[in-house]
Amino acid sequence: xxxxxxxxxxxxxxxxxxxxxxxxxxxxxxxxxxxxxxxxxxxxxxx
Numbered sequence: 001x002x003x004x005x006x007x008x009x010x011x012x013x014x015x016x017x018x019x020x021x022x023x024x025x026x027x028x029x030x031x032x033x034x035x036x037x038x039x040x041x042x043x044x045x046x047x
Contacts, residue, residue: 011038 011033014021021033 008038008042 011021015035015038023030023033
């Protein structure tokens with residue numbers, strides 16, 4: 001995800017509320033963040 005991304009702790013309440021975070025840069029829509037996207041990113045991080 002380009003630019004500044006929030007920590008996972010900020011995304012979890014959105015998912016819990018049934019919302020889907022959107023990614024924008026300025027006025028341009030870049031995409032959505034799904035639960036699977038978050039899981040895949042967490043899997044990539046070294047432990």
